[in-house]
Amino acid sequence: MSDHIVKAYDQELEVLGQKIAEMGGIAEKMLSDAMDALVDSDVKLAQATINSDPRLDVLQREIEERAIMTIARRQPLAVDLREIIATIRISNDLERVGDLAKNIAKRAIKIAADVRIPRAIIGLRSMHESAAMLLKDVLDAYSQRDAERAHGVWIYDADLDALEDSVFRDLLTFMMEDPRNISFCAHLLFCSKNIERIGDHATNIAETVIYLVTGEIPPIDRPKGRTMLSETSTTVG
């Protein structure tokens, strides 16, 4: 590519990167606010979390549009194509993280008037801490193109899955102890599943970062089951 085209192309990548960073910030805040709303029965904060979601949807659409237009216009080489494909994938995952945080916020509203069972929420807080850390780490790994850090996220997600299993069993125990706990704990079951799935999306993003930096696809026995675009062509067009 000529210098002129390279510069225009770099600018397009930079805009895409900025939009991913904005999405990452919104998704992190939504997760943290949704959990605060759940713990504190804060209906107003839950509603604010739900209201943040459309912005993520708009950003995801903009990234997809721009990325596809850039591919069609610039016919990028393989390494640059990876950059663009990564933005499409990461924006999809962050949009899903927002949806899952929104689901938690909706549950927070549904159970805001219920009698609290503080013991039942402790496990969810641990899960939230892990998921928030995974999300932060993987977003840092992306902005620094750090495959090693991404690999750490990819490994750690298995712990979050184990934690979810344990929270599932605890919540069933609280339900069996007192039928009045059943409705509250049923909603928490779904919240816990939503947090686990946020961890899955962090893992997906970690795979994308590894693919972006190394061109390689993590081994098949990875913690979670999403497959990735293999690098079959070295150049495009």
Place this chain on the structure above:
Amino acid sequence: MSDHIVKAYDQELEVLGQKIAEMGGIAEKMLSDAMDALVDSDVKLAQATINSDPRLDVLQREIEERAIMTIARRQPLAVDLREIIATIRISNDLERVGDLAKNIAKRAIKIAADVRIPRAIIGLRSMHESAAMLLKDVLDAYSQRDAERAHGVWIYDADLDALEDSVFRDLLTFMMEDPRNISFCAHLLFCSKNIERIGDHATNIAETVIYLVTGEIPPIDRPKGRTMLSETSTTVG
């Protein structure tokens, strides 16, 4: 485009369409088998369902790869670009349908040894019938490029959401009646949510078909919350 290029391009679209059709067939069968496995405590069928999932992942990856290479090589006009973007999106949704069916199959294995509560499964069967119909309809709407039929799916999904609400309440009631039902019904809660989400993906596909045929994005008050790529450019490249 010259006739020669148009022909090569049409062939690429045809291959993509065939792969989508294959994915659709697998996803439909996985859903149906997962539900049979759940209803009949058929661990072998559940395992077979789980084993089908990697094929969907491979197809999704192949479609994404081919679609992006086609965009980069052919610099398609807007209407053709819509065809290609539609294959990427629909393959994503079908891959997720497979994941959700796999989740149901995993739960079928977990509760295979539990005491059955036939009443608890009735609601799930109704949900499954609706979801299977939505999936079949939307795949037909895609293969026939039938926006009206897609619109029917898009409208109908709200009924499935209402059914899920009712199943949720019923399952909580069974849990309250007898604590020995709690574990079994907790797993069914997740199965019911998985079916509802399969309906959401059918709705997503319906939106994609409407966008593909008309170039329009359904109104913002659609039953479900995914946004779509807007048609901002009329040509690409």
